Amino acid sequence: MTSARRCILHLDLDAFYAAVEQRDHPQLQGRPVIVGGSLRRGVVCAASYEARYYGVRSAMPMAQALRLCPEAVVQPVRMAEYRAASRAVFAIFARYTDCIEALSIDEAFLDVSHSLRLFGPGAAIAGKIRQEVRDETGLTLSAGIAPNKFLAKLASEAAKPDGLREIHPDQIDAFLLPLPVRSLWGVGAVTAERLAAMGIRQVGELRRLSRDFLHRRFGTAGGLLYELARGIDERPVDSEARIKSIGHEDTYAEDLRDTEVMRRELLALSERVAGRLRRKGVQGRCVTVKVKFADFSVVTRSRTLSTGLSNGGEIFSVACELLGQTEAGRRPVRLLGVSLSTLEALGAGQPELFSAPRHERLLRLDRAVDALRERFGDPGVVKAGLLAHPPSASDVEE
Numbered sequence: 001m002t003s004a005r006r007c008i009l010h011l012d013l014d015a016f017y018a019a020v021e022q023r024d025h026p027q028l029q030g031r032p033v034i035v036g037g038s039l040r041r042g043v044v045c046a047a048s049y050e051a052r053y054y055g056v057r058s059a060m061p062m063a064q065a066l067r068l069c070p071e072a073v074v075q076p077v078r079m080a081e082y083r084a085a086s087r088a089v090f091a092i093f094a095r096y097t098d099c100i101e102a103l104s105i106d107e108a109f110l111d112v113s114h115s116l117r118l119f120g121p122g123a124a125i126a127g128k129i130r131q132e133v134r135d136e137t138g139l140t141l142s143a144g145i146a147p148n149k150f151l152a153k154l155a156s157e158a159a160k161p162d163g164l165r166e167i168h169p170d171q172i173d174a175f176l177l178p179l180p181v182r183s184l185w186g187v188g189a190v191t192a193e194r195l196a197a198m199g200i201r202q203v204g205e206l207r208r209l210s211r212d213f214l215h216r217r218f219g220t221a222g223g224l225l226y227e228l229a230r231g232i233d234e235r236p237v238d239s240e241a242r243i244k245s246i247g248h249e250d251t252y253a254e255d256l257r258d259t260e261v262m263r264r265e266l267l268a269l270s271e272r273v274a275g276r277l278r279r280k281g282v283q284g285r286c287v288t289v290k291v292k293f294a295d296f297s298v299v300t301r302s303r304t305l306s307t308g309l310s311n312g313g314e315i316f317s318v319a320c321e322l323l324g325q326t327e328a329g330r331r332p333v334r335l336l337g338v339s340l341s342t343l344e345a346l347g348a349g350q351p352e353l354f355s356a357p358r359h360e361r362l363l364r365l366d367r368a369v370d371a372l373r374e375r376f377g378d379p380g381v382v383k384a385g386l387l388a389h390p391p392s393a394s395d396v397e398e
């Protein structure tokens, strides 16, 4: 049974960085605005809705964005201003509940189940928050209201931009069943293709499959698919949760003794982590290597850099140095892990980085590999020099 009494809001600022630029530069209002690096170099960090209309998206190379929308105004990233605006918006959220889970600088879940008596129904609370955000910060916020996180997020996506959408418990099927399976949390291109091969494209079609069948085809993820297709999601709003790091680790069937083999594993791990960083639109300044030895003792070694990394090769070279600071090679290794923390927006805060053509080339190459992986599945595409890799790995997000 879903807890019918829960009332969850998903609140998401619209085109946040670009909206702050339009707010602070009134001459930009109504015009396509791209926030990012210098004109012909670098990547798009954010695009106003006027620019998105032309197909401009975040993480797109700036040159491509300007081909799509030559009249766009490019504004440099002003992270300090965005942080200040974000703090003001989160302070407004905190007037209504202390159960707030920040998903990023401009997005949060709020559990307002215990605020209803004081402030009225969820939609009324969301309406007040939207009004206060507009009055006090000059920014627009979209809101989804639903009995759980998964549906609240879908609702706010449907409400964007500058809208409010509520999904009542008795409206769940009408909302959910016509959606493409890609809308479900955790369904990526690969799962969507496997489902399409079975003739399943919409949530309504997925709903006809039994839990057993889904479990046989998709393992643990099958159970999740079964529940999400029914609008069930019991995850609590976790006010302690925040993505602090993105990492990947592998436990090996046989202990590793050869440092050359360990280095190849580190390269594979670094590439996977880099792909996930870029998919989330972030880079990390702190690289950590974790080593578990055959006797189950664990050591970690970290290094913080002045620039954020999102490239597998660059992460790998730091990871190798860190591995060299452990007893790996002298003692057999059971597990290796690579993670990045001190996360920041991809390309943010480092304007001089955009003028480095090498970095730009790397990012473009990485994006091409990401596109292939997205299309053909992760283990299918591996850069030259990477060994075939058992899918026993686990992604770690803390």
Ligand SMILES: [Mg+2]
Binding pocket: 012, 013, 014, 015, 016, 106, 107
């Ligand atoms: Mg947003």
